[in-house]
Structure formats: C-alpha cells, structure tokens
Amino acid sequence: MNPDDLKYHKEHIWIRPSGKNVTIGITDYAQDSLGDIVFVDPPEVDTEIEANSEIGEIESTKATSSIISPVSGRVIKINDDLTETPEIINDDPYGKGWIAIIEIGDSAELDDLMDSSEYTKYVEEEAK
Amino acid sequence: MKLAILGSGPGGYVAAIRAAQLGARVTIIEENEVGGTCLNWGCIPTKSLVASSEMFSKAKRLQDFGIETTGNISPNFLKILERKNRIVNLQIKGIRNLFKLHGITLQEGRGQVVSPTEIIVESKNGAQKTVTADRIIVATGSKTLQLPAFPFDGRQILSTDDVFRLDAIPKSLTIIGAGVSGCEFACIFRQLGSEVTLLEKLPRALATEDTEISHIFERELKKRGIRFIPSITVDKIDMRDGGVHIFLGDGTELGAEKALVSVGRSFNSDGIGLEKVGIRKGTRGEIIANEKMETNIPGIYAVGDVTGGHMLAHVASAEGIVAANNSVGGNERADYSAVPSAIFTSPEIASVGITEQQAVETGIKVRTGHFQFRTLAKSHIMGEIEGMIKIVSDESSDKILGVHMIGPHASDLIHEGVLAISKGLKTKDISNSMHAHPTLSEVLQEAAADVHGEAIHGQKK
Numbered sequence: 123m124n125p126d127d128l129k130y131h132k133e134h135i136w137i138r139p140s141g142k143n144v145t146i147g148i149t150d151y152a153q154d155s156l157g158d159i160v161f162v163d164p165p166e167v168d169t170e171i172e173a174n175s176e177i178g179e180i181e182s183t184k185a186t187s188s189i190i191s192p193v194s195g196r197v198i199k200i201n202d203d204l205t206e207t208p209e210i211i212n213d214d215p216y217g218k219g220w221i222a223i224i225e226i227g228d229s230a231e232l233d234d235l236m237d238s239s240e241y242t243k244y245v246e247e248e249a250k
Numbered sequence: 251m252k253l254a255i256l257g258s259g260p261g262g263y264v265a266a267i268r269a270a271q272l273g274a275r276v277t278i279i280e281e282n283e284v285g286g287t288c289l290n291w292g293c294i295p296t297k298s299l300v301a302s303s304e305m306f307s308k309a310k311r312l313q314d315f316g317i318e319t320t321g322n323i324s325p326n327f328l329k330i331l332e333r334k335n336r337i338v339n340l341q342i343k344g345i346r347n348l349f350k351l352h353g354i355t356l357q358e359g360r361g362q363v364v365s366p367t368e369i370i371v372e373s374k375n376g377a378q379k380t381v382t383a384d385r386i387i388v389a390t391g392s393k394t395l396q397l398p399a400f401p402f403d404g405r406q407i408l409s410t411d412d413v414f415r416l417d418a419i420p421k422s423l424t425i426i427g428a429g430v431s432g433c434e435f436a437c438i439f440r441q442l443g444s445e446v447t448l449l450e451k452l453p454r455a456l457a458t459e460d461t462e463i464s465h466i467f468e469r470e471l472k473k474r475g476i477r478f479i480p481s482i483t484v485d486k487i488d489m490r491d492g493g494v495h496i497f498l499g500d501g502t503e504l505g506a507e508k509a510l511v512s513v514g515r516s517f518n519s520d521g522i523g524l525e526k527v528g529i530r531k532g533t534r535g536e537i538i539a540n541e542k543m544e545t546n547i548p549g550i551y552a553v554g555d556v557t558g559g560h561m562l563a564h565v566a567s568a569e570g571i572v573a574a575n576n577s578v579g580g581n582e583r584a585d586y587s588a589v590p591s592a593i594f595t596s597p598e599i600a601s602v603g604i605t606e607q608q609a610v611e612t613g614i615k616v617r618t619g620h621f622q623f624r625t626l627a628k629s630h631i632m633g634e635i636e637g638m639i640k641i642v643s644d645e646s647s648d649k650i651l652g653v654h655m656i657g658p659h660a661s662d663l664i665h666e667g668v669l670a671i672s673k674g675l676k677t678k679d680i681s682n683s684m685h686a687h688p689t690l691s692e693v694l695q696e697a698a699a700d701v702h703g704e705a706i707h708g709q710k711k
Contacts (some may be wrong), residue, residue, distance in 0.1 A: 162468050
C-alpha cells in the first residue's frame with residue numbers, strides 16, 4: 123500500500139527523490155487519519171526550510187495538522203491544485219495530492235528516512 | 251444634584267441613565283447624533299456590514315445545505331448601507347426615548363467647560379446656552395487618527411468613517427493597519443468581493459491577541475484570499491489613474507482602487523475647555539482619570555475612550571456607571587480584571603484575561619487547554635468548523651486566568667470566560683458544569699477539561 127520507491131519520514135510524509143530534488147506529500151495513513159481535507163497551507167516557493175520543521179498546515183473536517191519537512195533545502199514548487207481542490211490528497215495521496223518539490227541541501231538526510239516496509243511497521247506500532 | 255455630561259456615546263448616555271436612576275437631574279450635551287462613535291461610526295454600523303457580508307457568503311454556500319437557487323446573488327452596497335442606517339436610526343431613537351423616560355435633558359450643540367460647574371453649549375445655529383451643574387462627566391470619546399503622510403481625502407484614501415460614504419464596493423482595497431478595525435474591514439470587503447491587501451507594521455495581525463489565535467487568523471485570511479503583508483511600513487500614498495499607488499518601506503509598490511487607513515484613534519480632548527479648568531492630560535492628549543473616574547479637578551469625571559484606556563464601548567459604559575455612582579456620592583472603582591474583547595472578523599475572535607505569553611512574561615506558571623471547533627457536531631451542522639479555544643489557567647490554583655477563542659460566535663461564547671475570571675472560577679468549575687448538546691458552548695467545557703488532559707472528544711495527545 124505504501125509505494126516501495128518512496129522514502130518515509132516519521133511525521134507521515136513521503137519523499138520521492140529525483141536528482142537533487144525531492145517531491146513530498148502526506149502518506150495514505152496520514153490522509154486517512156485526518157479525514158476529509160478542506161484546506162492546505164503550503165510553504166511559499168523559495169522558502170529555505172530545515173529538516174523536521176513545520177513548513178505548512180493541513181486542515182481536515184476534524185483536525186488541523188502540521189506539515190513537517192523531512193529534509194532541509196529550498197522550496198522550488200508547490201502544488202497549486204491544492205488551493206481549490208485540497209481533497210485530491212484524500213483521493214490520491216501519492217500522486218495528484220503531492221504537496222511540494224524541494225531542492226535538497228544535504229542528500230545524506232535521505233539516508234535517515236524509512237523505506238516502505240519500515241514505515242509500514244512504524245505505522246502499525248503507532249496505531250497500537 | 252445636577253449633573254452635566256459631555257458626550258452621549260456608550261460612556262455618556264449610560265452614565266446619564268444611571269445618574270437619573272439615582273435621582274440626579276441630568277443634562278447631556280451632544281454635538282452630533284446621540285450614541286457617539288459606537289452607534290454612528292463604529293460598533294453598530296460595522297457589525298451591520300459584517301452581517302450583510304456574512305449573509306452574502308452564506309448565500310453562496312446554500313447548495314452545501316441542500317438549498318437550490320436560480321439566478322444571481324450579488325451585494326448592493328447602497329442597500330447594505332440603507333439597512334445599516336435603519337438599524338442605527340432605530341438605536342438612536344431608542345437612546346432618545348430612554349432620555350425622555352428618565353427625564354434627562356438632551357442639549358444639542360458643542361459644549362465648552364468654562365468652570366467645574368458650568369458648560370457653555372453652542373448650537374449649530376450659533377445660539378449659546380449655559381448649563382450649570384454640581385458635577386461634570388466628560389465622555390467625549392475619540393476620532394480616527396490621521397497620519398500626516400497620507401491624509402484622508404474621503405474618496406480614495408479613506409478613514410474608517412469614510413467607508414460608510416462609499417457608493418460601491420471597491421474592486422480592490424488596500425488596508426493599512428491589521429488591528430481590530432483593519433481586520434474587520436478586510437473580512438467585510440473580501441466577503442463582498444473586493445481584492446483585499448492588508449498591511450501591518452508589526453510581525454503579526456491582531457498583535458495583542460494570543461499568538462496561537464493570530465496564527466490561526468492569518469491562515470483564515472489566506473484561506474479567504476486576503477493578502478496579508480506583515481512587518482511592512484507605508485512611506486506614502488499617491489493618487490493616480492483614479493486609484494491609489496502605495497509605496498512600501500521595502501521599496502515595493504502596490505496599486506489599488508482605494509486605500510483604507512486604520513492605524514488608531516486620537517482623543518476628543520481639544521477645544522472643549524479642558525485647559526481652561528486645568529484638567530490634566532497625558533502625552534497622547536488623553537484625559538488622566540483614576541479608577542474612580544475622577545480627573546485632577548474635583549467634581550469633574552472622565553470616562554471612555556477620551557481617557558485613553560481600553561477604547562471599548564462596554565468599558566466606557568462600565569466606567570460611565572462608576573462615574574455616575576460616584577458623582578452622586580458613591581465611592582466605586584472601575585474593575586478591569588475581566589474585560590472581554592470581541593473582534594467581528596470572519597471567523598470571530600474574542601478574549602478575556604491574560605494570554606499564555608503574558609503569563610510567561612510575568613512569571614506565572616500556567617497550564618493550557620485547547621479545543622477545536624471542528625471537533626463539535628454543532629460546528630459541522632452550522633457549516634462553520636474553523637477555529638479554536640484556548641484556556642489559560644493557574645498551575646497551582648487551577649483558576650482560569652485567560653480565555654482566547656477564534657471561531658463561530660466567539661463574541662457570544664466569551665462571556666462564560668468573563669464570569670469565570672471575574673468570580674475566580676477554576677477549570678473544574680466549567681468542566682463539571684453541564685453544557686447543552688449540541689451547542690458551540692461545548693468548546694468551553696472540553697477546553698476546560700483539556701487543561702487536565704480530560705477532554706472527551708478530540709485527538710489523543
């Protein structure tokens with residue numbers, strides 16, 4: 123269920139590395155826990171961000187949640203479709219519901235992230 | 251006992267009625283219409299605009315509630331103002347009737363204090379009349395503050411008063427100052443369809459509110475499509491091509507159809523004879539009054555905005571009652587321990603008591619409880635799920651020290667917090683009191699319980 127070609131951060135963020143950039147979004151587990159997403163406040167393009175810091179917020183009909191950056195770097199693109207149709211995160215968290223593209227500062231940070239089987243186990247532990 | 255009151259806003263007219271109830275013969279002097287800024291230019295007219303703009307926003311969401319519509323829905327600003335005028339006029343009539351009911355003399359004209367027992371009133375036609383009194387209460391209020399760098403022209407560079415003279419909704423509006431009025435007007439005009447930019451020299455909107463509340467409000471601004479620029483100054487405003495051109499401190503420029511300057515208020519303490527009788531004023535021109543509302547001149551009291559305190563209508567009224575009681579021989583002090591503030595933005599914001607930041611700054615150890623409106627069924631029923639409440643309580647005594655909220659009907663909900671603080675209640679007093687279901691009031695019970703990690707609903711921490 124969690125794609126094998128992605129990396130995962132403990133704040134339920136997925137990371138798709140591609141050269142010096144990574145695309146990030148929230149995991150299926152995160153979108154399912156949040157419920158119907160009604161608003162996404164993404165970081166602004168060109169913002170310099172640090173790993174494990176809050177870079178934006180997601181509101182669902184039952185909760186508000188921080189978007190935590192899994193890596194350090196600079197935001198180079200955000201998903202504009204989320205402005206009008208934030209619910210695409212619920213429909214397609216690993217695809218159309220991506221949140222931002224970040225140019226990473228230190229690719230070694232990627233080594234600290236989980237792979238899909240580790241993340242699946244992590245979620246099972248957290249749900250207990 | 252004869253009492254003369256200068257100004258008939260919420261400070262003056264309330265003082266007049268209370269003094270009359272206590273047997274004083276009261277003359278109230280008013281240069282403009284009764285009700286002061288609150289009724290004619292402030293609280294009441296703006297909230298009337300809020301009501302129209304909220305109605306329009308709700309109308310656009312009728313389908314969400316299963317109501318089908320045909321045809322266009324659009325706001326007509328002149329009709330919105332007509333409705334505002336009807337409401338204002340009704341309230342004016344109400345105050346005038348109260349004066350009659352209590353045998354209060356309304357003397358129309360501009361009053362000048364000439365001695366601690368005499369006020370000369372000059373009416374519009376130039377006729378003069380001397381009002382004599384044993385005691386005087388000055389309740390002359392405040393007016394919109396004009397900055398020399400961008401004087402109001404009433405058409406393109408607007409004061410908050412000028413808004414009520416517009417004949418149409420501006421296509422674009424830049425508001426200078428993200429205080430209470432600036433934020434309220436930003437929400438009003440955005441909901442009516444204007445492109446709104448809100449500028450603030452401080453790092454956040456509504457800077458006196460709890461930081462978590464400001465943060466959520468700024469997100470709501472973004473959600474509503476209001477462009478908010480914090481930490482920015484305005485150098486000058488040029489009028490150009492039938493609009494305004496705004497030069498910002500960071501070297502950038504902004505264009506808009508109109509600019510609204512909402513940067514504060516100045517005091518109506520000049521030209522009313524205060525110097526003649528030697529009433530002491532502060533550096534900002536405010537009258538200095540103590541908690542008994544006494545000025546330095548025996549027999550002369552001052553209440554409300556002109557004293558430069560909270561600048562809130564309900565504070566003026568409370569002070570008016572204190573001054574009225576004291577003027578007929580009482581010995582009361584105004585109590586500012588639980589002053590509610592209500593901001594009619596979308597969503598509403600209200601608070602009472604201290605913020606978590608103020609507690610930290612003053613070294614008070616506190617606990618906090620939070621609860622989100624979206625956790626309540628009632629919020630979903632109403633289709634208004636935004637917002638949060640935060641309760642700040644004393645760590646050792648459990649007494650409630652502050653209640654801060656942003657969300658639907660926050661301005662009504664805050665009063666449970668006002669009562670709690672003024673009576674020294676504990677969070678347990680609120681969490682153990684039954685709150686009807688399904689109501690928005692449940693946020694108070696749940697947030698009080700959350701102080702001890704015992705909220706029933708909401709996410710596990």
